[in-house]
Amino acid sequence: MAAADQIKSLIKSYAEDDEHRFFATAMQIAASEARQGHTMVAQELKQLIEKAKKDKSVAFLESPKTVSISAPKRELKELIEVFNPRIDLRDMVLAPTVKEALTKLIHEQKNWELLKKHNLSPRRKLLLTGLPGTGKTMTAQAIAGELGLSVYIIRLDGLMSKYLGESIAKLRMIFDAMEDHRAVYLFDEFDSIGSHRDRGQDIGEIKRVLNSFLINIEKDQSNSIIVAATNLPESLDRALFRRFDDVVSYPLPDLQEVSDTIKKATKGYSFSKKPNYAKIAELAVGLNYSDITKACEEAIKEMILSGSMKLDSLEIQKSLSKKAPLKYGQTESQKTH
Numbered sequence: 001m002a003a004a005d006q007i008k009s010l011i012k013s014y015a016e017d018d019e020h021r022f023f024a025t026a027m028q029i030a031a032s033e034a035r036q037g038h039t040m041v042a043q044e045l046k047q048l049i050e051k052a053k054k055d056k057s058v059a060f061l062e063s064p065k066t067v068s069i070s071a072p073k074r075e076l077k078e079l080i081e082v083f084n085p086r087i088d089l090r091d092m093v094l095a096p097t098v099k100e101a102l103t104k105l106i107h108e109q110k111n112w113e114l115l116k117k118h119n120l121s122p123r124r125k126l127l128l129t130g131l132p133g134t135g136k137t138m139t140a141q142a143i144a145g146e147l148g149l150s151v152y153i154i155r156l157d158g159l160m161s162k163y164l165g166e167s168i169a170k171l172r173m174i175f176d177a178m179e180d181h182r183a184v185y186l187f188d189e190f191d192s193i194g195s196h197r198d199r200g201q202d203i204g205e206i207k208r209v210l211n212s213f214l215i216n217i218e219k220d221q222s223n224s225i226i227v228a229a230t231n232l233p234e235s236l237d238r239a240l241f242r243r244f245d246d247v248v249s250y251p252l253p254d255l256q257e258v259s260d261t262i263k264k265a266t267k268g269y270s271f272s273k274k275p276n277y278a279k280i281a282e283l284a285v286g287l288n289y290s291d292i293t294k295a296c297e298e299a300i301k302e303m304i305l306s307g308s309m310k311l312d313s314l315e316i317q318k319s320l321s322k323k324a325p326l327k328y329g330q331t332e333s334q335k336t337h
Ligand SMILES: Nc1ncnc2c1ncn2[C@@H]1O[C@H](COP(=O)(O)OP(=O)(O)OP(=O)(O)O)[C@@H](O)[C@H]1O
Pocket: 091, 092, 093, 094, 130, 131, 132, 133, 134, 135, 136, 137, 138, 139, 229, 230, 231, 261, 289, 290, 291, 293, 330, 331, 332, 333
């Protein structure tokens, strides 16, 4: 018979919707039955647990749009921020190579059943590289929006611990969560664990976390989507690249993409005079999507505050000319204008 504490833990984890703890306790009960020589019961319990786990993840895949994704387990709350995005790929302006890679992933994810029938797995591990403000974080949101999933952003600062082995245990917890909750798991600013560079933290611990990440991502059989993003790809350990299904590089916008970004960012407003896109593109050289979007927002604010009904494209030009081109290694938030 299971100990009273184990039964209490089962009830509590059910009440708190802590699926991970629920299954962990159930496995403990099976193990203690086995130790007492009740091998048949132990075997039966193990099979029940495995089946329940499998049914749950299949249920997520069968109707991802309708299944509500429960909040991550309590212990994970410090490590993960949950977002339920309302955007999809159509909200982004994408270079053809990027668009192709993302469309492929979404198509395969939406047709996972057909692929599984042929013993194939859908693409689900992406490494995104590129300058700040080119849409890497936004992509994780858009993929989740397309598939009706949540985005779980991993707080890498919370992951790194000064206690030996603790970071690895936390990372393991995240990979376990991928099996329990189908979602888009975003390792943003991934270079902080993906590189060997010493950033004042215990370099040994970073190496251990990186090795553990390599092992975990290789073993991972979950139905979740893993997105790692970095603007320092050259600092990443080479062993990482082949662990991903696709490595997608995000360029700065070209002339056409600059005008498409302006059109998206000013949708629903009309201009007093047709914007001079050639001039705008000239001013936007070296600037990213984020700068262009912000310049449009500034023009919209100006229009509202001046009581005008029409947008002035000169305002966009004015704010673009004040923005500084990007430098490698900067993040969007570190950029000074
Ligand atoms: N490809 C894009 N299409 C449309 N808007 C974009 C695109 N890329 C970026 N933006 C705009 O810029 C903002 C910032 O982009 P995002 O956070 O995705 O950049 P990032 O590549 O993750 O940058 P960082 O490397 O600094 O993390 C977005 O919220 C969006 O408004």
